Amino acid sequence: MDVLQLARWQFGITTVYHFLMVPLTIGLSVLVAGMQTAWVRTGEQRYYKMTKFWGKLLLVNFAMGVVTGIVQEFQFGMNWNAYSRFVGDVFGAPLAMEGLVAFFVESTFLGLWIFGWERLPKKVHLACAWAFSLATIASAYFILAANSWMQHPVGAEIVDGKPTLNSIWAVLTNNTALAAIPHTIAGAFSVAAAFLVGIAAWHLWRKRKTDDEHRGVWRSSIRLGGWTGIVAFAVLAITGDVQGKLMFEQQPMKMASAEALCHTEQPASFSIIAIGDVTSENCEDVKTFNVPALLSFLAHSDFTTEVKGVEDLVTEYQARYGTNYPDDPALGELAGKPIDYVPNLPVTYWGFRIMIGFGAISAGTGLLALWLTRKNKIPDTKWFPRLALLSIATPFIANSAGWIFTEMGRQPFVVVPNPSGVDGVWMFTAQAVSRISTGEVWTSLIALTTLYAVLGVVEVFLIRKYVRGGIEGVIPPKTDHDQEGKDELAFAY
């Protein structure tokens, strides 16, 4: 493999991995802040225990999210230096803002929250939880603004051959970003919701016959998780639809390949699932179950409009952006070669379907959980806790598939041209990569993947341990120490 392929693999692996931790952190931190608010307002022990239990799991997960985030920032310079040079003027700004405005708040107030239990007045301590959790959302906002600029560049013009920022406002209010943010945040909440439902269902079931003093904790958790999951899925569906419509306009090729739509159709039918060979680069081999005219509706809110297919789009792209890569030695083997404008069809086709399908499963489990626990009931069946535990994984899968679809679907571009705007503000992925040795990228790819794998095992082990430990595992028993009134650190390392 060459540097380009290796760097792409590394970006894919580190990003998907990072994004396993991040959504859980975002969703859970807000929910934990909510639990703590309920405790401060009502003084009910149940809410205190919820805060402690879910807070502990949040911390185990947060550590991994933070440390893997540093890699994300550094690899732009390490693996993608030509990209960094080309887009730095625009792309760097939201990235720097994330650090300065959001990330400092996040890490500082998390420290205050962990260690401030006994040191800070109750309400100030609660404010720290909110500062932390809202900063995680602000963080997501800036990063998504940066990513959306790669999907749909705005607020920039070409000066001296490079995109130059001319409106930060346009970048921060890019319609692509405004649609992506609620979608991604809702995705984060559906992860946290499935986590709550799965774990609480298991605890409820385990002590269903005995009079468990913590039943209230698990009941409140499962109800909170169920509602959160349903609301999150509603937001996901609505914003997903908005995103889809934008995408037909901004990246028609991505949507056409998500639908394996070979030829332009009017009206266009929506493919439910493929039975033919979507792996074939020849669209004709793909036979799908179609719903007539639905795709036209999804694209343009109208059952009759035309939707462009892959083949026509290729011709269009070739006319606008050239048929061959520039004869630049920096492109290596690709210099002068024809450009393949069709993204990887199986990945985009299945990525899109896996995202929607798995996203719906967790919402369904949430709905089921609410039904089974209605009117103070405790579900007595073994299949439900099993299903709930299994469906913890589904929103993670949906999120990953969604990101893989979004990022792979924009190939061969790293910065996708904006069809209705800015001239020349686009870049091929092949032009973006650093001129370094394959040995260097191999080393980092192997080292990071191995370390991530090891730490992933450790994290799952610890989360399992704390989940099994339940409430007793996170609240230390009263000791003589306390009675002597010694000034101990609470929640210390």
Place this chain on the structure above:
Amino acid sequence: MTLETIWFCIIVLFWLGYLFLEGFDFGVGMLLPILGRDNTERRVMINTIGPVWDGNEVWLIVAAGAMFAAFPGWYASLFSATYLPLLLVLLALIGRGVAFEYRGKVDSERWRRSWDRVIMIGSWVPPLGVGLLLTTTILGLPLDEHGNRIGGAFESVRWDTLLGALAVVGFALVHGAAFLALKTAGDLRERARLFAIRALPVALLPLFALLAVVQWRDGALWTLVALAVAVVAALVAWRKLVVDRDGQAFAALGVTIAAAVVTLFGALYPDVLPSTLDPANSLTVAETASSPYTLEVITWVGAFGAPAVLVYQGWTYWVFRKRISAAHIPPVHTP
């Protein structure tokens, strides 16, 4: 002063903030097996930096992010040129951050020992790598006309950049010991203080050797003044440790690193990454800077963001200002 120069100074300030703040928390991690005699002592040590290390680390992220935004060409060339050292820094920081959080999560001696080892490695390696990176950007390396490194993956590893690596490690060690003297009580505190007194003259040698090299090659009169300030501050720090004024010693070490950074980057300006091959290939502030509009945007963000950061991070240190001793450490409790 132009916006470009102001942003050069701001980025230097971010790096200084990083060296000063994470400098001491690296030091604490480095000293973990040296000064921590039993598990409780090691927990005392970790808890001195517990509430703040994560916030300190963000200074690195912001330093890199600000370079990306203000001087994309600098960020792109430097980070790809020092690829493998940076990779080591990343691996070490990943392990270290996780280790702090996971160390106490299982009540087993083996588990704790393993994570202590990770903390130790994770505290020695990053200052080495960051020292190498910063020295590379100051002393330069062979660059072609596009700003790409010529030569192999280890081009940035030379005697003078290794001196820079040792300089940062040495500083972190002393700074960490002084911080422990300031933040702990009893036996541990006395040991930390004695360690700092003994280590300081040796540990700061590489830093002063590096300053001498840089001053000799590229220095001006005013950078020489800064160098002198660094030397005097180090002497003051040593003296204050001896007379048991650990707060003042810690502050004096802060002045040392600040003056050292001024000397180093003062000698670098207006270059940001010199080419040792051909001065015409050197990257400069003017060439690598973003457009005036971008600089203006991030200046506004920085003007409101940075003071706020200083206020709430300062508040964190105030909230956790008490000295910690074994008496504050709760018994181990895991499920």
